[in-house]
Amino acid sequence: MICLRKVAIIGVGNSKFGIRNDVNVAELTFEAVKPSFEDAGLAAKDIEFVALGSAGAGAWYEELLPAVVAAEYCGLTKAGLVRCEAACASGSAAFQTAYSVIASGQAEIAMVLGVEKMREIDSLTAMEWIGRAGYYFWEFHNFGLTFPAYYALYANAHMAKFGTTEEDLALVAVKNHKYAIMNPLAHLQNKITVDDVLNSMVIASPLKLFDCCPMTDGAASLILASEEKVKQLDVDTPIWVAGIGCSSGTANLSKRPDYVGLEASVLAAQRAYKTAGISPEQIDVAEVHDCFTIAEIMAYEDLGFCSKGEGAKMIREGQTEIGGKIPVNVDGGLKAKGHPIGATGCSMIYELTKQLRGEAVEKGRQVQLKNYIALAHNIGGTGHYCYVTILRR
Amino acid sequence: MSGMPSIKSREIKIVQEIPISKTLRFWEGLKEGKVYATKCTKCGKQYFPPVADCPNCLNSEIEWIELSNEAEVETFTHVVFRPTSFCQYKPYTVAIGRLKEGVKVLTWLTGFKLSEIKVGMKVKLVAKLSQEGNPTYEFVPL
Ligand SMILES: [Zn+2]
Numbered sequence: 001m002i003c004l005r006k007v008a009i010i011g012v013g014n015s016k017f018g019i020r021n022d023v024n025v026a027e028l029t030f031e032a033v034k035p036s037f038e039d040a041g042l043a044a045k046d047i048e049f050v051a052l053g054s055a056g057a058g059a060w061y062e063e064l065l066p067a068v069v070a071a072e073y074c075g076l077t078k079a080g081l082v083r084c085e086a087a088c089a090s091g092s093a094a095f096q097t098a099y100s101v102i103a104s105g106q107a108e109i110a111m112v113l114g115v116e117k118m119r120e121i122d123s124l125t126a127m128e129w130i131g132r133a134g135y136y137f138w139e140f141h142n143f144g145l146t147f148p149a150y151y152a153l154y155a156n157a158h159m160a161k162f163g164t165t166e167e168d169l170a171l172v173a174v175k176n177h178k179y180a181i182m183n184p185l186a187h188l189q190n191k192i193t194v195d196d197v198l199n200s201m202v203i204a205s206p207l208k209l210f211d212c213c214p215m216t217d218g219a220a221s222l223i224l225a226s227e228e229k230v231k232q233l234d235v236d237t238p239i240w241v242a243g244i245g246c247s248s249g250t251a252n253l254s255k256r257p258d259y260v261g262l263e264a265s266v267l268a269a270q271r272a273y274k275t276a277g278i279s280p281e282q283i284d285v286a287e288v289h290d291c292f293t294i295a296e297i298m299a300y301e302d303l304g305f306c307s308k309g310e311g312a313k314m315i316r317e318g319q320t321e322i323g324g325k326i327p328v329n330v331d332g333g334l335k336a337k338g339h340p341i342g343a344t345g346c347s348m349i350y351e352l353t354k355q356l357r358g359e360a361v362e363k364g365r366q367v368q369l370k371n372y373i374a375l376a377h378n379i380g381g382t383g384h385y386c387y388v389t390i391l392r393r
Numbered sequence: 394m395s396g397m398p399s400i401k402s403r404e405i406k407i408v409q410e411i412p413i414s415k416t417l418r419f420w421e422g423l424k425e426g427k428v429y430a431t432k433c434t435k436c437g438k439q440y441f442p443p444v445a446d447c448p449n450c451l452n453s454e455i456e457w458i459e460l461s462n463e464a465e466v467e468t469f470t471h472v473v474f475r476p477t478s479f480c481q482y483k484p485y486t487v488a489i490g491r492l493k494e495g496v497k498v499l500t501w502l503t504g505f506k507l508s509e510i511k512v513g514m515k516v517k518l519v520a521k522l523s524q525e526g527n528p529t530y531e532f533v534p535l
Contacts, residue, residue, distance in 0.1 A: 021397040021399065062402045124476060124480065125477050127474065127475075127476045128478055131476045138442045139499055142500075142523060142527070142529045143499065143500060144475055144476055144478070144479035144487075145499075146474065146475070146476055149472045152470035153468045153469070153487070153489060154468070155470075156468045156469055156512060157467065157468035157512060160468070160511075160513070161512075201473070202471070202473045203474045204472045204474065205471040205473070252442065252499070253499055254441070254442075254489050254497040254498060254499040255497070258467075259467060259468045259489070
């Protein structure tokens with residue numbers, strides 16, 4: 001890895017997340033692109049390469065080639081262009097692609113876009129599409145697994161093995177809603193209690209409605225530059241990419257060794273820590289993939305924030321709140337900020353960039369920075385893909 | 394849907410014809426009441442779902458083995474909120490069970506009250522026809 005050039009994030013933008021039936025996919029992307037240009041002090045002509053993450057093209061929204069459509073709409077045509085798919089980790093896959101293009105010397109400035117429009121179709125059809133995002137033939141076709149159901153399989157196994165309770169799961173939702181209320185970009189901005197979660201309708205047992213992330217529309221944009229370019233532009237607070245680790249898991253859940261953690265997370269994290277040369281204790285703030293409450297608890301364990309089986313203890317003790325051992329998802333997370341599939345990975349990095357710059361200032365959402373290191377953990381499918389990205393100021 | 398001004402896209406109906414030539418024995422076995430896995434003749438690894446090519450050693454000579462039917466539930470969920478194409482079904486329980494051969498099977502678990510289902514319980518794997526008349530397999534009480 002020593003031959004790679006250093007790469008920094010020099011501009012970020014994030015659209016308002018929510019039900020965005022006022023805009024199409026290109027217009028929504030524009031809402032993230034424009035502020036990222038303003039943030040970086042650059043224009044479309046400066047961008048040599050664009051990688052766009054989006055998973056539902058042609059399925060839950062109408063455009064089959066969203067990268068082409070969004071690039072034209074934002075004045076980016078003629079730049080090198082690709083769409084990346086890694087299910088819910090498509091945004092991180094796009095980030096890794098653009099990072100690699102710069103690190104390898106193929107470009108000086110590149111843009112990463114993540115976008116998803118999930119609310120143009122009815123919610124049962126959306127559930128159908130997402131349920132097919134595993135091994136369609138062997139696990140959906142005859143059995144009708146849904147996305148919550150895949151994670152519910154993990155929740156029941158985790159509860160049986162470690163004594164994790166439905167109340168523990170609910171605490172994740174309560175925490176993430178609490179921070180979403182402070183984040184004007186978040187989709188769900190209502191305060192909820194443990195009882196609200198426990199009393200909400202069962203979606204796939206033991207997961208209930210408030211254990212699940214909403215279906216959200218949203219976009220995020222990140223501008224990356226080489227070290228040389230960062231110096232040339234005299235960038236005020238570049239946020240450096242310290243390491244990316246990625247891995248994958250079997251398509252069939254029946255082929256996994258167990259259901260109490262995601263092997264892809266463990267491997268991706270190990271690879272990212274090694275590349276960055278850091279250990280989990282050094283992380284000031286993390287964004288983890290909490291598409292369902294159980295996923296956040298498993299992430300604490302898989303990323304090494306605590307040992308296996310201790311995830312529920314972390315949430316009970318408030319160790320992942322601001323002021324705790326390691327604040328997690330203080331922008332509301334997928335659970336409450338929302339999970340526009342392809343945008344999520346980019347939105348995590350948007351938040352961490354703001355945090356590391358000390359700009360996440362809305363009503364006390366700024367974490368205390370000691371080591372100036374942050375981590376984003378983005379899962380695609382049910383542990384089918386995983387990307388862990390470590391940033392450093 | 395939202396009350397915002399919009400235009401409906403053109404409608405398409407998508408049905409894919411999924412090839413099953415290489416796993417035909419499996420689908421025919423189900424009709425005879427048997428659930429088959431495959432075994433690599435070179436490295437001996439067993440596979441469920443069945444595969445025609447071994448990902449472990451890339452050998453394509455496989456043999457069909459009939460699975461024993463007793464399984465231990467590793468995990469389960471009761472799916473209440475169903476996708477469009479399963480709306481004609483009542484809520485269903487899905488489980489992953491480990492067979493004594495070591496392979497695992499993900500399928501529906503029927504014949505129990507939800508409160509009776511526990512991780513670690515023993516169930517039986519059987520071949521059957523789905524509500525739509527297609528060959529499938531299921532976990533049922535021993
Ligand atoms: Zn073999």
